[in-house]
Amino acid sequence: MRIRNDQAFLTIKGERRGLIRPEFERAVPFSWASTLLSRLPPETLIRKTRYEVGFAGMTWEIDVFDGRNSGLVVAEIELEHAEQEFELPDWVGAEVTFDERYGNSSLAVRPVSTWPAAA
Incomplete structure (x- = not known):
């Protein structure tokens, strides 16, 4: 989960094969990201x-x-x-x-x- 300014994104990275690593990103509601991140250990x-x-x-x-x-x-x-x-x-x-x-x-x-x- 990433937060940039006032936008939130779910990012999924695939397995690296050499220099290639697939990455998928989708915007999600800011409230989803904020709630999820607030429930993770801060460290x-x-x-x-x-x-x-x-x-x-x-x-x-x-x-x-x-x-x-x-x-x-x-x-x-x-x-x-x-x-x-x-x-x-x-x-x-x-x-x-x-x-x-x-x-x-x-x-x-x-x-x-x-x-x-x-x-």
């Missing part, structure tokens, strides 16, 4: 602010996390197909596409604040 909710940044003809989604994931910033783009070429901005850091720790479902139960410090 399992992902809180982030999403920014959209244009670069080299692509729109990058930049997620700046709050709460127990504070300090984490993730950038991603939606490709039309797995072989699509794109220019990588110099402000993008490490590639984490296949690192399951960075998925929202993982961050909800194992936030970055619980990760061991880098050696």
Whole structure:
């Protein structure tokens, strides 16, 4: 369930196959989302602010996390197909596409604040 401004969405993501991961999203009444989210343990909710940044003809989604994931910033783009070429901005850091720790479902139960410090 996602809330953006005063709109709510049910988002379902399928299993990743390489770079491809199906995603389905549908608008739902705000009251549904609000009620559902209010019944979940607060510590399992992902809180982030999403920014959209244009670069080299692509729109990058930049997620700046709050709460127990504070300090984490993730950038991603939606490709039309797995072989699509794109220019990588110099402000993008490490590639984490296949690192399951960075998925929202993982961050909800194992936030970055619980990760061991880098050696």
